[in-house]
Amino acid sequence: MTTTHDAKLTSRVLWVDRFLTLIRITFIVVISVGLLAFVAQQINPQNPFAQWANPDATGLTAPQFKGLLVTGLAQGAMYGLIALGYSMVYGVLGFINFAHGEVFMVGAMSGMITSNKLADAGLWEDAFLLCLLFIVVTSILLSTATAVIMERVAYRPLRGAPRLIPLITSIGVSFFLQNLSVVLLGPGAKSYPTLPSWLSQKRSLVGFQIEGTKLLVLLTAAVSMAGLWFLVERTRTGKAMRAVAEDKEIAALMGIDVNRTIVKTFAVGGAMAGVAGILWGILFRSVIHTTGFLPGIKAFSAAVVGGIGNLGGAMAGGLSLGAAEATAPLVLLEPLGVDGVSQLRDAVAFAVLIFVLLVRPSGLFGERLSEDERA
């Protein structure tokens, strides 16, 4: 019955599929021509294929490329951490929690306050690692609290409402948090104290010249991810979370407190966003109330790219999105003769999203959603 229905549908929407195939092919052609041109450039900058579209293209040197890649990966690790929260909440409740970007912003802001206090007390330079631990812990506490209160106040009363309603509420919450931060902390960018020089200097690691900060970011992200993986896959709480994501009613029948588990999901997502906020502060050393917006959207894109509901996928999606947006403008687009490529970072990030939607709609690593959320 279903198969005939599907067959009929596909036979009727042929021109749609042709059109989509056309878009897919265009994407793939652009990517492969750009890559070929890049490779040709690397072999010999004077070769005609490298210069057909853009005679002035100089090509990247290997250290430049590696530098871009590491920057992209560090940023991608941050996206990945934020994406975990989006992915988990989507897996459990089936809506996009727009305010999650603001939870990340709260984390970054709390880190800004505590680190500046510590710097005033003169502890920042002397005992950096201890200070870092302290600001990470406070940031986790604050952003977890934000996420949990948000769930309790804004989302729990709307459980069971049409899916549009909590989504719009989350936009409201996001507005509220952003502007509350302006009211409390004032508008304008605020900066983190300078990092100790031993951290920010470059050091070489298996052929890569990596700044200590980026190394720290990648390490922290890896540790958090490992902790999350342990929590979700190896503990009772994690088992309950997975069960609730799979089917809330059956989970409740099995004696799982669904509301508690949802709160825990929000809390864990909030904690990850808090860590990501600190990493943002360390990487860019500047926070403003709109900080959460663009990373938030990109992180959700990363969650979709990796396969929504899939935690490993969220992290991998974040890393690949970060790497792509850092390297693709210069690797793919410059040999194609596009000017002003560095302005195109955000556009490239979303082009990656659309490409993945076209080629593998369920994400690179497959989505893990329950039946009723797979609408």
Added chain:
Amino acid sequence: MSGSLVVVAKNSAEHKKWKYVQWAYLAGFLLLTPLVLQPFEIGKMNRALIMGVAILAVNLVVGFNGMLALGHSAFMGIGAFVTASMVQDENWDYWQVIPVVVIVGFLMGVIVGLPALRVKGLYLALVTIAQAAVFPTLVNIDELGIAKRTGGPNGKGVSEEVIAPSYLEWLPGVDGARGGSAYRYWIIILMVGITMLLITNYLRSRPGRAVLAIRDNEAGAAVYGVNLPIVKTMNFAISAAVGSLAGLMWCLDKGFVAGQDFTFLLAVDLIIGLVIGGVGTLQGGLVGGLFVVWVNDLTKRISVPLGLYTLNGDGPLAKAIFGLILILFTFFAPGGIVSLGRMISNKLIKVVPLTPAGAPIEPMEGFDPGMESTRADSAMKLSIAGPVLLGVGWLLMNVNNLMVGVLAFGLRMTILVAPVAMLVGSNELKAHAEGNRPDSVKGPASMARNLGALGFLFVIGYALQRFILTY
């Protein structure tokens, strides 16, 4: 019948009378706007109408098709930039640009919507957010002559004004001090009206009904032979076309277009307007547009004296209050202002359908005398309330100039309730003459009629006086 002031049968003479009253209110509101308001307020009215059209576009997707589209700011931007470029660089007329803008918007809608809608609803939300987030940076890139066309980061001014042709100078407010904005107001009203009409017809047509069917039950619609991807995509593309039309009106109204005007914040304003106006209602868009523009202005005015404003002049408090209002509305009035308005108008007048044979249904005939007398009583109270408020307002104005607001409120109350009281009163009197009412009804009913008529005359006189004063 519980609680309704008036009950009329559908399509009866009385019902028609009420319909005329409603249309008269609308016409009066539209006519008085350019006369009574200051030029900058007319400008805000124009903004509200434009936002209304854009919200209507979002509503086509979100409210009528059940898909989530959050990026219509980008379509508005596309429409505005195409218009600016055509009018400024190619010396086209605004009217000539309309078909171009609609076609461009439609094509953009197909391109954006097709990959996303083919997969599932959530992805449309994501792709449209991305589109709204990227758009402001896309108009600045130097590739393909885009920056030359759009003016890049500096934005693009359109020097050509819409000038009132001499045969349109009879329109209220067009000549005189508020000429420019009033004339633009009339053009925008015309475009809004045509758009509303077309969308109403579209929703009643075969594809429109397919769109509604998809919202109500996707699988069911597919079983009945609705081609899901194509109907969804076409609906999204039509909505994108309407969105770009709103962009054209924006350009026409402001005369200046810049990438920073079409950020995600605008998209969020559209969503807020949609929810507060009423999801899935045709009037909701316009109500939401009015709300977004005027309340934004109000909260800004509140927050500036408190010292809470950011560099771009938007109060953070304003946006925080907006966020709160949005949350409160989703909790307590998920149907938006339109559903609240329907609730109130159901209290005033209830339209009951006729039986298939065309006869009025029973309760219309078998009257409950006790209830009928309360109906005349409440009409009398209504007819007194307006003038009393007017008088109190007048007194307070003489005591203290700050109390002018009460007078204005009384005036508005009178405008709203006087015709209702008048009509209810005369109806009750007629029923009494036919022997359908006890004698106790006569007193309050005639008072309601007379006072209501007085109030109505007063309002008309006031409007005439304003009209004469402005000319």
